[in-house]
Every structure is written in structure tokens, then in C-alpha cells.
Amino acid sequence: MRTELVSIPTDTVPLDGAYYEPDGGPIAGAVIFFHGNTMNFYVGAPRFMPPALTELGFACLAFNRRGHDILSVREDKETIEGAAFQTTAQAQADHEYAGAWLAEAGFPDPVVIGHSNGGMMSPPFVIARPKTPALVLLSAGRGGPLRGVQRPGLLGGADVEQFAAKARDMVAQGRGRELMMVPGWWYVITAESFLDRLATVPDVITLAAQITCPVLYVRGDQESPQTFPGETYQANAAGPCEVAVLPDCGHFYVGKEQAVTDLVCDFLNRSVLGK
Known part of the structure; x- marks a missing residue:
């Protein structure tokens, strides 16, 4: 080829x-x-x-x-x-x-x-x-x-709402592009991207x-x-x-x-x- x-x-x-x-x-x-x-x-x-x-x-x-x-x-x-x-x-x-x-x-x-x-x-x-x-x-x-738990532990798992609340606070503070650690994810994700994963x-x-x-x-x-x-x-x-x-x-x-x-x-x- x-x-x-x-x-x-x-x-x-x-x-x-x-x-x-x-x-x-x-x-x-x-x-x-x-x-x-x-x-x-x-x-x-x-x-x-x-x-x-x-x-x-x-x-x-x-x-x-x-x-x-x-x-x-x-x-x-x-x-x-x-x-x-x-x-x-x-x-x-x-x-x-x-x-x-x-x-x-x-x-x-x-x-x-x-x-x-x-x-x-x-x-x-x-x-x-x-x-x-x-x-x-x-x-x-x-x-x-809103499928935050597509498989056990993914994207915050059972604590997804806790991490979502944290991400929303970060966005409200103008820190939406800052990185956060989330269990069940690929190491790091921004607050904006985390919330986007849940909604879109x-x-x-x-x-x-x-x-x-x-x-x-x-x-x-x-x-x-x-x-x-x-x-x-x-x-x-x-x-x-x-x-x-x-x-x-x-x-x-x-x-x-x-x-x-x-x-x-x-x-x-x-x-x-x-x-």
C-alpha cells in the first residue's frame, strides 16, 4: 500500500x-x-x-x-x-x-x-x-x-456525583481547564471535560x-x-x-x-x- x-x-x-x-x-x-x-x-x-x-x-x-x-x-x-x-x-x-x-x-x-x-x-x-x-x-x-458508571468504577464510579460537584465548582471559579484526578479514568481530565462526558x-x-x-x-x-x-x-x-x-x-x-x-x-x- x-x-x-x-x-x-x-x-x-x-x-x-x-x-x-x-x-x-x-x-x-x-x-x-x-x-x-x-x-x-x-x-x-x-x-x-x-x-x-x-x-x-x-x-x-x-x-x-x-x-x-x-x-x-x-x-x-x-x-x-x-x-x-x-x-x-x-x-x-x-x-x-x-x-x-x-x-x-x-x-x-x-x-x-x-x-x-x-x-x-x-x-x-x-x-x-x-x-x-x-x-x-x-x-x-x-x-x-448522565451515564457516569458505564462499567463498574468508570468516571468516578459510585462517587460520580461527588466528582461532578467538584467539577462544577471548578468551572464556576473559572478553573474549568484545570486538571483533576478521577478514579476509573485515564489518569487526568479537566473539570470541563468531565462534565461534558456526563452530559453529551x-x-x-x-x-x-x-x-x-x-x-x-x-x-x-x-x-x-x-x-x-x-x-x-x-x-x-x-x-x-x-x-x-x-x-x-x-x-x-x-x-x-x-x-x-x-x-x-x-x-x-x-x-x-x-x-
């Missing part, structure tokens, strides 16, 4: 990423990857899937949202970004910026593959593009507002009724079906939906990269390429 490092403009800092094309032959379509929480375009599925997908004839775009990793700096000490500062609005905007970049490359309606938080954030992008050929949800969370995350199950393209939902058998509800999504989906549970597999598919890649390639061969 041919690989090009790309920079996608936004209203603030650009999004870094990689664009992959098949090394010869016609391009069958495109795939856009939405990475998971605190991850980036060079780990997980956005890294290990493009070689197989370009063999099928797909161009692939993998990119960093501004909420990538945990914390990062750019040109100076004041230009700080990372998942500690992320908001749903920013993530959705970054998906749209990347989608517009891919449309300019000739692919306005790509296949969408989202892992974890990236899958949870993907429904609005797909709903805005009714010609989306297919959606792959890799261990996408249930989402929805898309409800994946509710939005399933607005997505008509073929969907593949994958999770590992070590993951909770309540937190990663493939079967519930399937029951609410407006279009065809397949659910696959990988044996001996956790949230990040470590050691199961080939197995999940095979599942996705088989699904796209059948649902998009008609093979």
Missing part, C-alpha cells in the same frame, strides 16, 4: 494522520477510522487494519482527533491538547473535518470503523451521510447522557434506529455485554446488523488483531463489495 502522512486543517490546530491507498489497481471505496479514547491513529485498529483493507481495494484515512492520547503539546507550552481536554462537540467537529478532507479526495461516503469511544461517537457522522456503505463498531460503548455523549442504542446501512458490532468475550451492547444495538438497528464476540479477547484486541481483521474484511466483502 502507499502511505502518506497528512495534516487536516481545523479551526485551531490541525489533525495529524495517515492516508493509505492500494498499491495498484482500482480503488473500491474508502474507510475512515475513529480511534478510541486516549488513543491515536498509530495504535489499535487504525494501525493494524489498513494493510488488509487496502488489499481489498479500500483507501483508508486514520487520524488523530484533537482529543488524542492524554496530553500533548505543539509549538509552545500554551498550545495543549489531548483527551484530558476533549469534548463531544470537538470530537464530532474533528470527524467532520476529516470527512471533508476525504470527500475532497473523492470519497464523500466512506465506510466508518470506530473503536470504543470512536465507535460511540460515530452515529451522528453516519446519520449525516445516509449513503454510508457500512459501519463497523469495535467495542463501542453504550453512551448516552451520543446514545448509541437510541441512534441505532436512524442508521440503515449494514452494521458489524464486534466485542471480546472478556467485555461486558451491558457496557458494550452489541445484541441490544442489533435489536434496535434500522438496518441489517451482525454481532460477533471474539473468544479470549479483551477491549484492545491484543493478540487478536488478525481475528478481528478477518471478521471486518469478510463483512465488507459481503456487505459492500458483494463478494
Whole structure:
């Protein structure tokens, strides 16, 4: 495959990423990857899937949202970004910026593959593009507002209201971008981002009724079906939906990269390429 490092403009800092094309032959379509929480375009599925997908004839775009990793700096000490500062609005905007970049490359309606938080954030992008050929949800969370305890201990766990009160006080004092430690989170998060996580995350199950393209939902058998509800999504989906549970597999598919890649390639061969 041919690989090009790309920079996608936004209203603030650009999004870094990689664009992959098949090394010869016609391009069958495109795939856009939405990475998971605190991850980036060079780990997980956005890294290990493009070689197989370009063999099928797909161009692939993998990119960093501004909420990538945990914390990062750019040109100076004041230009700080990372998942500690992320908001749903920013993530959705970054998906749209990347989608517009891919449309300019000739692919306005790509296949969408989202892992974890990236899958949870993907429904609005797909709903805005009714010609989306297919959606792959890799261990996408249930989402929805006020779900402070999506799994035991997540985002403050049983003490979520205590941390929410602290975050609200910090915002009221003009300290919304200051970092706070929250049990069950990825080390640190700002007060503003913490409150945003509780209130604005898309409800994946509710939005399933607005997505008509073929969907593949994958999770590992070590993951909770309540937190990663493939079967519930399937029951609410407006279009065809397949659910696959990988044996001996956790949230990040470590050691199961080939197995999940095979599942996705088989699904796209059948649902998009008609093979």
C-alpha cells in the first residue's frame, strides 16, 4: 500500500494522520477510522487494519482527533491538547473535518470503523451521510447522557456525583481547564471535560434506529455485554446488523488483531463489495 502522512486543517490546530491507498489497481471505496479514547491513529485498529483493507481495494484515512492520547503539546507550552481536554462537540467537529478532507479526495461516503469511544461517537457522522456503505463498531460503548458508571468504577464510579460537584465548582471559579484526578479514568481530565462526558455523549442504542446501512458490532468475550451492547444495538438497528464476540479477547484486541481483521474484511466483502 502507499502511505502518506497528512495534516487536516481545523479551526485551531490541525489533525495529524495517515492516508493509505492500494498499491495498484482500482480503488473500491474508502474507510475512515475513529480511534478510541486516549488513543491515536498509530495504535489499535487504525494501525493494524489498513494493510488488509487496502488489499481489498479500500483507501483508508486514520487520524488523530484533537482529543488524542492524554496530553500533548505543539509549538509552545500554551498550545495543549489531548483527551484530558476533549469534548463531544470537538470530537464530532474533528470527524467532520476529516470527512471533508476525504470527500475532497473523492470519497464523500466512506465506510466508518470506530473503536470504543470512536465507535460511540460515530452515529451522528453516519446519520449525516445516509449513503454510508457500512459501519463497523469495535467495542463501542453504550453512551448516552448522565451515564457516569458505564462499567463498574468508570468516571468516578459510585462517587460520580461527588466528582461532578467538584467539577462544577471548578468551572464556576473559572478553573474549568484545570486538571483533576478521577478514579476509573485515564489518569487526568479537566473539570470541563468531565462534565461534558456526563452530559453529551451520543446514545448509541437510541441512534441505532436512524442508521440503515449494514452494521458489524464486534466485542471480546472478556467485555461486558451491558457496557458494550452489541445484541441490544442489533435489536434496535434500522438496518441489517451482525454481532460477533471474539473468544479470549479483551477491549484492545491484543493478540487478536488478525481475528478481528478477518471478521471486518469478510463483512465488507459481503456487505459492500458483494463478494
